[in-house]
Amino acid sequence: MSALKKIVGRRLPVASAAVLSLSLAVPATAFAEPKTPATSPSATPPAAMSTVGGERLGRPGTQVNLGSGAPVLPKDVTARSWIVADAESGDVLAAHNAHWRLPPASTLKMLFADTVLPKFPASQTHKVLPSDLAGMGAGSSLVGIKEGETYTVHDLWLGVFLRSGNDAVHALSAMNGGVPQTVQDMQAHAEELQALDTHVVSPDGYDAPGQVSSAYDLTLIARSGLQKKDFREYCSTVRATFPGETTQKGGKKSRGSFEIQNTNRLLAGDYDMTPYRGIAGVKNGNTTNAGATFTGVAERNGKVLLVTVMNPEKHEHNEVYKEAARLLDWGFGAAGKVTPVGELVAPKSAATGTGPSGTPSPAAAGRPGKPVAASVRQGGTGGIGVALALTAGLLVLLGAGAFLVNRRWPLPDLVRRRTRP
Numbered sequence: 496m497s498a499l500k501k502i503v504g505r506r507l508p509v510a511s512a513a514v515l516s517l518s519l520a521v522p523a524t525a526f527a528e529p530k531t532p533a534t535s536p537s538a539t540p541p542a543a544m545s546t547v548g549g550e551r552l553g554r555p556g557t558q559v560n561l562g563s564g565a566p567v568l569p570k571d572v573t574a575r576s577w578i579v580a581d582a583e584s585g586d587v588l589a590a591h592n593a594h595w596r597l598p599p600a601s602t603l604k605m606l607f608a609d610t611v612l613p614k615f616p617a618s619q620t621h622k623v624l625p626s627d628l629a630g631m632g633a634g635s636s637l638v639g640i641k642e643g644e645t646y647t648v649h650d651l652w653l654g655v656f657l658r659s660g661n662d663a664v665h666a667l668s669a670m671n672g673g674v675p676q677t678v679q680d681m682q683a684h685a686e687e688l689q690a691l692d693t694h695v696v697s698p699d700g701y702d703a704p705g706q707v708s709s710a711y712d713l714t715l716i717a718r719s720g721l722q723k724k725d726f727r728e729y730c731s732t733v734r735a736t737f738p739g740e741t742t743q744k745g746g747k748k749s750r751g752s753f754e755i756q757n758t759n760r761l762l763a764g765d766y767d768m769t770p771y772r773g774i775a776g777v778k779n780g781n782t783t784n785a786g787a788t789f790t791g792v793a794e795r796n797g798k799v800l801l802v803t804v805m806n807p808e809k810h811e812h813n814e815v816y817k818e819a820a821r822l823l824d825w826g827f828g829a830a831g832k833v834t835p836v837g838e839l840v841a842p843k844s845a846a847t848g849t850g851p852s853g854t855p856s857p858a859a860a861g862r863p864g865k866p867v868a869a870s871v872r873q874g875g876t877g878g879i880g881v882a883l884a885l886t887a888g889l890l891v892l893l894g895a896g897a898f899l900v901n902r903r904w905p906l907p908d909l910v911r912r913r914t915r916p
Contacts, residue, residue: 538575538808544594545692548711549837552593558836559589565832569821573808575786576710577818579826582718582792582799585839588826590710593837596692597805599708600780600788601636601659603700606693606708608655608729609720610684611671617649617725627669628662632701635661638755641740650738656729657757659780661699668698689840690715702784710803715839717777717790717801730776733763760816761791768813771820779815787815793823800826801839 546553559568568589576592587593622645638653638660640646646666654663668677677698685693690712696703708716720726739751757763759779761771773793780788786806793800802822807814 540575540592540595544592544596545709545711547594547689547691548587548840552587552590552711552837555592555595557589557591558593560834560836561829562832562834566825566828569818569825571809572804572818572821574804574806574815574818575808576803576805577822578710578714578801578803579822580714580718580801580839581830581835582721582801585718585841586835587837587839588800588829588833588835589822590836593711594692594709595805596694596707596709598702598706598782598785599693599700599713599805600702600782600785601700602713602778602780602788602790602803603693603695603698603706603708604655604659604664604780605713605716605720605778605790606681606685606690606695607664607667607677607698607700608652608726609716609723610681611667611677612652612720612723612725615648615667615670617647617652619648620645621648621651621666621670623666624669627666629665630674631661631665631699632697635699635701637662638737639739639753640666644738644741644750646738652725652729653732653735653737653755656778657732657735657755659758659778661701664699674698685712685716687844688712688715688719688842700780700782700785702782710805711839713788713790713805714801714803717792717803718839719842720777721792727776730759730778731762733757759789759791760813761789761793761820765813768816771816771823781815789815789819791819791823795827798827798830800830802826 540555542555544553544555551558557568561567572591574591576595576597578590578593579588580586581588623640623642625642628640628642636659638655638658640651640654640660640662648667648670651663651667654660655667665674668674671677671680674697678695681695681698682693685691685695690708692707692709692712693716694705694707696706700706720730734754734756736752737755739753741748741750743749759774759776760768761774762776764770771791771793773795775792775794777790777792788803788805790801790803793802800823802819804815804819804822807818809818811817
C-alpha cells in the first residue's frame with residue numbers, strides 16, 4: 496500500500512460567532528437540532544454487550560492495553576461511550592462502552608449517505624413536493640428546502656452533510672421510494688456492515704423510540720462511507736452555496752442563493768476553537784435523547800484515525816468536539832505503543848468475496864481497481880477543508896483473499912488539504 500503523505504499544517508481562520516451568523520442567509524432557528532420531550536437513556540451501561548470486533552469491546556468501562564512509552568488516556572473525557580480506531584488496519588486502540596446502544600442523533604445520517612449516495616448521480620434533479628417534507632419531527636434541523644423548487648442531488652447532499660438538514664434527507668428519501676423504503680435499505684446495509692447494534696427508525700437520526708446505534712457501529716459506518724469519493728468530498732466541505740427560493744419581479748423570475756457552513760466544529764472551527772489539524776470529516780449530531788454525538792476522521796504523519804464520542808456528561812460549549820480532539824491527540828501519540836483491544840470488522844460480503852448483491856467482488860474476481868491518487872473538488876467550499884482521497888479505482892468491498900491475508904480494509908493512499916479558491 497502506498498504510504499500516506501504528510502498533511503500540511505494549515506489552519507482555517509476562525510470568525511467570531513457574530514460574523515459566522517451573518518454569513519448565513521437563512522434563520523439560525525432553521526438549523527436547530529431536533530428536540531423532543533423524551534426521557535434520557537440510563538446512565539449505566541449494560542453488564543454485557545455485543546462482542547463484535549472482540550470480547551474486550553463487549554465489556555463495560557474503559558478498555559486499553561498501554562505499552563511502553565504510551566501516553567495515558569485523557570482524564571477529562573466524560574462521554575458515555577467512545578472509541579479510537581486505526582482507520583486503515585481497523586485496530587481499535589482504546590474504547591469505552593463501545594457497544595452501548597444509544598440514540599445516535601444526526602450521526603445516523605452517515606448510514607443514510609452510505610446507503611443512498613450510490614443510487615443517484617450528482618447532476619440528477621428533483622422537484623420537491625409537499626409530501627416529500629411531510630412527517631419531519633418538530634424542531635428538525637433544516638437547510639431551507641422549499642416546496643415546488645428543483646434541486647440537484649449535489650445540492651441535497653450538501654444540505655445533508657453541511658447543515659444536517661432533515662428536509663434534504665426527506666427529499667432524497669422521496670427519490671429513493673419514500674421514508675419506509677429508505678429505513679429498510681439502511682437497516683439492510685447496517686446488517687451487511689455488521690453494524691448490529693444499529694436499529695433504524697428514521698433516516699435523519701431524529702429521536703424515535705427504539706432508534707439506537709453505538710460508538711462501534713458509527714465508526715464502522717464512517718469507515719465504509721469513507722470508501723466513497725463523493726462521501727469524502729461532502730463530509731469535508733467547509734462551506735458552500737445553496738439554492739434559494741425563486742422570486743418574480745417585473746415579469747422576470749430569478750433565484751438567489753445563500754451560503755451554508757458545516758456544523759462540524761473540528762472542521763469549520765468556532766469562536767472558542769480552531770479546526771483540528773488533519774481533520775477530514777465526518778458527522779456531528781445533537782438531540783434531546785442522544786445529547787451531543789460526533790464521529791471524526793483525521794490524519795497526521797501517515798496515520799489515519801477514526802474517533803466516535805457519544806453524549807458527554809460535561810455540558811460545556813462544543814464539549815463533544817473537545818473530547819474528540821483529546822482522544823485523537825491521544826491516539827496519534829499512542830499509535831504503535833498500544834496493543835489493540837479489538838478490531839473494526841469487515842462487511843459480510845468481504846468475508847465471502849461477494850458484493851452486496853451476491854455477485855463476485857472485483858477483487859475476488861481478479862479485477863482490482865488501479866490505485867490512482869485522487870484530489871478533491873475545489874468548487875463551492877469557500878475555505879480550507881481536508882478530505883481523504885482514497886484510490887480512484889474501484890472503491891468497493893474487498894474480496895476474501897485480500898482481507899484474510901492482510902486483515903486490512905485499506906483506506907487512504909493520500910490526504911490532501913484543499914486551498915482557498
